Amino acid sequence: MSTIVTLPDQSTAQLPKVSYLNQEYGLKSWLLTGDHKRIAMLYLISITFFFFIGGAMAALIRMELLTPVSDLLAADTYNKVFTAHGIIMVFFFLVPSVPATIGNFCIPIMVGAKDLAFPKINLLSWYIYIAAGIMMICVLVFGGVDTGWTFTTPLSTHYLNTNVVTAGLAVFLAGFSSIFTGLNFIVTIHRMRAPGMTWFRLPLFVWSHYAASILMVLGTPVLAITLVLVVLERTIGIGVFDPTKGGDPLLFQHLFWFYSHPAVYIMILPGMGVISEVMSTFSRKRVFGYTAVAFSSVAIAVFGFFVWAHHMFIMGISNYSALVFSLLTMLVAVPSAIKIFNWSATLYKGSITFETPMLYAFGFIGLFTIGGLTGVFLGSMGMDIHLTETYFIVAHFHFVMVGGMLMAYLSGVHFWWPKMTGRMYPEGVSKLAAVITFVGFILTFFPQFILGYLGMPRRYAAYPPEFQVLNVFSSAGASVLGVGYLLPLLYLTWSLKYGKIAGANPWQATGLEWQIQSPPLTENFAETPIVTHEAYDYEWLESKKAREVPTVG
Amino acid sequence: MDSHTVAAQTAITPHDEQAHPPFLRHHFANVAQQRETATFGMWLFLLTEIMFFGGMFCAYLIYRNWYYPAFVAGSHTLHIWAGTLNTTLLIISSFTMAMAVHAAETRQRKPLLRWMVLTMILGIGFLCVKAYEWHDEWVEHHVPGLNFSPAEFQNGSKAYPDDKLPLDMAEKAQVYFSLYFAMTGMHALHMIIGVSLLAFLFVKAWGGAYTTGHVAPIENFGLYWHFVDIVWIFLYPLLYLISRHQ
Amino acid sequence: MEHHEHHLHLTASEPTHHEEHIVSPTVYLIIGTCLLILTASTAAISYVDLGVFNAVVALAIACLKGSLVVLFFMHIKYSSKLTKLTVAAGFFTFLVLLTMTMTDYLSRAWGRW
Numbered sequence: 001m002s003t004i005v006t007l008p009d010q011s012t013a014q015l016p017k018v019s020y021l022n023q024e025y026g027l028k029s030w031l032l033t034g035d036h037k038r039i040a041m042l043y044l045i046s047i048t049f050f051f052f053i054g055g056a057m058a059a060l061i062r063m064e065l066l067t068p069v070s071d072l073l074a075a076d077t078y079n080k081v082f083t084a085h086g087i088i089m090v091f092f093f094l095v096p097s098v099p100a101t102i103g104n105f106c107i108p109i110m111v112g113a114k115d116l117a118f119p120k121i122n123l124l125s126w127y128i129y130i131a132a133g134i135m136m137i138c139v140l141v142f143g144g145v146d147t148g149w150t151f152t153t154p155l156s157t158h159y160l161n162t163n164v165v166t167a168g169l170a171v172f173l174a175g176f177s178s179i180f181t182g183l184n185f186i187v188t189i190h191r192m193r194a195p196g197m198t199w200f201r202l203p204l205f206v207w208s209h210y211a212a213s214i215l216m217v218l219g220t221p222v223l224a225i226t227l228v229l230v231v232l233e234r235t236i237g238i239g240v241f242d243p244t245k246g247g248d249p250l251l252f253q254h255l256f257w258f259y260s261h262p263a264v265y266i267m268i269l270p271g272m273g274v275i276s277e278v279m280s281t282f283s284r285k286r287v288f289g290y291t292a293v294a295f296s297s298v299a300i301a302v303f304g305f306f307v308w309a310h311h312m313f314i315m316g317i318s319n320y321s322a323l324v325f326s327l328l329t330m331l332v333a334v335p336s337a338i339k340i341f342n343w344s345a346t347l348y349k350g351s352i353t354f355e356t357p358m359l360y361a362f363g364f365i366g367l368f369t370i371g372g373l374t375g376v377f378l379g380s381m382g383m384d385i386h387l388t389e390t391y392f393i394v395a396h397f398h399f400v401m402v403g404g405m406l407m408a409y410l411s412g413v414h415f416w417w418p419k420m421t422g423r424m425y426p427e428g429v430s431k432l433a434a435v436i437t438f439v440g441f442i443l444t445f446f447p448q449f450i451l452g453y454l455g456m457p458r459r460y461a462a463y464p465p466e467f468q469v470l471n472v473f474s475s476a477g478a479s480v481l482g483v484g485y486l487l488p489l490l491y492l493t494w495s496l497k498y499g500k501i502a503g504a505n506p507w508q509a510t511g512l513e514w515q516i517q518s519p520p521l522t523e524n525f526a527e528t529p530i531v532t533h534e535a536y537d538y539e540w541l542e543s544k545k546a547r548e549v550p551t552v553g
Numbered sequence: 554m555d556s557h558t559v560a561a562q563t564a565i566t567p568h569d570e571q572a573h574p575p576f577l578r579h580h581f582a583n584v585a586q587q588r589e590t591a592t593f594g595m596w597l598f599l600l601t602e603i604m605f606f607g608g609m610f611c612a613y614l615i616y617r618n619w620y621y622p623a624f625v626a627g628s629h630t631l632h633i634w635a636g637t638l639n640t641t642l643l644i645i646s647s648f649t650m651a652m653a654v655h656a657a658e659t660r661q662r663k664p665l666l667r668w669m670v671l672t673m674i675l676g677i678g679f680l681c682v683k684a685y686e687w688h689d690e691w692v693e694h695h696v697p698g699l700n701f702s703p704a705e706f707q708n709g710s711k712a713y714p715d716d717k718l719p720l721d722m723a724e725k726a727q728v729y730f731s732l733y734f735a736m737t738g739m740h741a742l743h744m745i746i747g748v749s750l751l752a753f754l755f756v757k758a759w760g761g762a763y764t765t766g767h768v769a770p771i772e773n774f775g776l777y778w779h780f781v782d783i784v785w786i787f788l789y790p791l792l793y794l795i796s797r798h799q
Numbered sequence: 800m801e802h803h804e805h806h807l808h809l810t811a812s813e814p815t816h817h818e819e820h821i822v823s824p825t826v827y828l829i830i831g832t833c834l835l836i837l838t839a840s841t842a843a844i845s846y847v848d849l850g851v852f853n854a855v856v857a858l859a860i861a862c863l864k865g866s867l868v869v870l871f872f873m874h875i876k877y878s879s880k881l882t883k884l885t886v887a888a889g890f891f892t893f894l895v896l897l898t899m900t901m902t903d904y905l906s907r908a909w910g911r912w
Contacts, residue, residue, distance in 0.1 A: 119578075225605050245697060254903065255612075258900075325902075593882065641835060648828070782872075790860070794853070795854040
């Protein structure tokens with residue numbers, strides 16, 4: 001088996017004369033486009049915007065926590081800041097991050113289709129996202145909201161006089177945008193596959209998006225109705241969750257977490273898809289145990305609906321129910337571990353190179369493993385009662401969401417950047433950024449595990465002075481992390497004009513998207529591809545290269 | 554508007570030259586694929602609707618177990634004739650909608666328009682009855698948060714003089730009415746959206762848009778309409794019937 | 800999984816092969832009549848005191864009516880396995896929501912260990 005890496009000589013590569021980027025010009029051609037690639041770009045710009053707003057909120061939080069007393073921000077302002085950070089990062093960045101950008105761009109190409117099944121709904125989903133985003137910005141401008149991202153009742157319905165209704169409706173709308181994206185993906189994957197593209201020839205990126213889309217379609221409506229009921233309770237005063245009228249606040253949490261636990265899989269599964277692609281490409285090997293990895297995505301999606309009450313162990317649910325949910329929670333560790341082991345096994349005897357996407361992917365594997373394992377700690381009831389509502393939780397889900405998902409997102413953005421723009425990012429500085437991100441991340445969140453274990457509660461602006469040393473570490477790490485995130489913004493923007501021309505397949509990857517020009521044509525394929533090989537078949541790629549006459553541009 | 558018009562020209566594969574009607578979007582190979590795709594998409598959307606209403610049905614189940622006497626008393630205040638009439642209207646409207654789909658499939662413009670109008674009238678009829686009921690509940694101080702009064706449930710109503718609940722349980726009738734208004738309100742919202750969509754489709758059907766083989770919009774609207782009907786089929790016994798004799 | 804997906808066939812020989820099954824108006828009429836009869840009977844039965852079985856019977860009839868609408872008006876009886884599976888997935892997830900929530904509500908009164 002030939003696994004010697006021969007990356008193509010990019011000095012001869014030229015940008016194609018016609019691509020989706022220059023097929024049409026003008027703002028209108030972007031705002032009214034049906035092209036999934038252009039919509040992906042619109043999403044990329046918008047979620048980057050929200051990422052940096054959410055990031056600014058995080059910076060404020062870490063600055064406040066530099067000292068034990070509430071000095072930079074008053075306590076109620078602090079509440080608003082961490083709420084804005086949570087809502088923006090979860091609903092406006094993490095949920096649409098990989099699916100709406102990279103997924104939107106790549107899935108139709110990966111299955112060999114000209115577009116997603118419903119291009120107009122795809123565009124509508126972006127507009128809904130923007131409407132929701134504008135509402136969220138309005139919330140921030142007109143005084144913020146301080147419920148925490150969970151909108152917990154009766155705090156949200158009775159005890160706050162901030163913009164809960166607007167924020168709730170913003171999240172409701174963002175949910176619809178996510179439903180439309182998921183619905184589009186499922187239909188596309190079922191109905192738009194090219195001839196010969198069987199289910200088990202699909203790249204694992206598509207499988208993981210399929211699983212995440214199922215969660216979006218089945219979970220998000222429950223969040224929607226829950227928020228509608230909260231809004232009705234706040235405006236009219238109906239009593240579904242209101243204990244003074246006989247409602248049960250815990251029912252709110254059941255319904256909320258019925259979505260919001262699967263939502264963490266909505267966030268992480270697409271990232272896992274990115275890692276599968278990157279791991280395979282940069283070790284030039286088929287992903288070890290393809291079928292197991294594919295089905296583990298589906299298993300995560302299915303198990304995701306059976307574990308939600310582990311967010312509620314101390315909230316007053318029945319002990320017996322908590323026991324059941326605690327046991328079921330352990331199940332999720334199995335498919336997650338299958339993925340980690342299989343990615344590691346993919347590396348074995350591979351021809352590994354360390355391009356930036358691979359560095360981020362390694363970061364993902366390490367950090368996600370820590371995040372996942374601490375999740376198992378938290379899923380066991382006894383530990384959870386000690387650790388819940390402390391910084392241990394904060395550290396846990398940041399390891400999964402930031403260390404896992406954000407690393408995967410950046411990995412994916414770097415990996416597909418040549419395909420999206422036709423130009424390479426600068427390799428040296430981007431490797432530096434990957435390392436800075438990793439170091440900054442560890443420095444920020446590892447101390448929070450210790451803080452949480454020592455008992456520092458989350459969601460407070462002030463804390464006992466003995467926790468200050470670790471908090472200073474954490475805040476210092478956050479500034480390093482901030483540099484790590486600003487660098488890609490700068491050099492990726494720079495590369496749009498000055499980056500080296502990438503050529504069709506700079507990584508020598510096997511996916512269908514790498515067999516077409518970069519950036520692709522509007523209709524993706526000049527003629528409908530007929531798929532005859534498995535996913536990650538590097539020998540097929542070798543023989544294809546041997547046969548084809550080199551044409552560039 | 555569509556940036557693929559150029560692409561669409563080049564992308565027509567030779568095998569479907571005999572069937573490339575104007576409504577076939579460029580990224581589908583043929584009409585059958587487009588139609589199946591649209592139907593599947595519609596079903597997935599209905600899946601989200603199941604879960605959307607599912608949250609409220611779940612709440613109803615829980616609270617009915619908790620506040621059984623209050624739910625019984627609350628249910629007693631509804632007009633069973635109104636519920637039955639509305640169920641009948643919706644079922645007939647489902648039938649007329651099914652016939653509209655049939656007319657579109659067999660490409661008969663006049664019957665299509667006729668069945669659509671009938672469906673619309675029945676839908677509006679449903680909404681009128683519903684509005685009457687809501688008005689009634691408003692008059693009787695049954696709207697939680699706005700004008701709810703537990704008096705009727707403490708002292709017994711005209712129809713059920715034995716419905717005398719202690720004050721704390723009488724207050725719980727608010728939960729029943731909260732869910733009643735949330736569920737029927739969401740259902741009515743879906744009906745209003747349905748009637749509006751139907752009006753929109755009617756205008757296009759008038760121009761003959763759906764009797765040339767392009768049945769997917771009518772078919773998928775039919776699915777939506779039937780789904781809304783099914784939600785009511787379950788709301789009807791839960792809200793009106795099952796507590797009659799308790 | 801779906802070996803017979805039409806877009807795998809590149810031949811032009813079967814445009815009618817995937818034509819949707821057109822249900823005849825007679826079927827619609829029969830089903831509509833059944834639904835009306837069931838509505839009348841469920842309303843009538845609610846006036847008979849059956850104890851707990853009032854709820855059981857009413858919900859059973861509702862399920863039957865719902866199934867008739869799904870199967871015939873919504874053409875599920877004539878649809879592909881995929882569509883059937885989609886409907887099933889919806890009800891399955893709804894049941895998960897219901898049962899897993901009920902594990903809490905049913906056992907909350909049991910107290911501590």
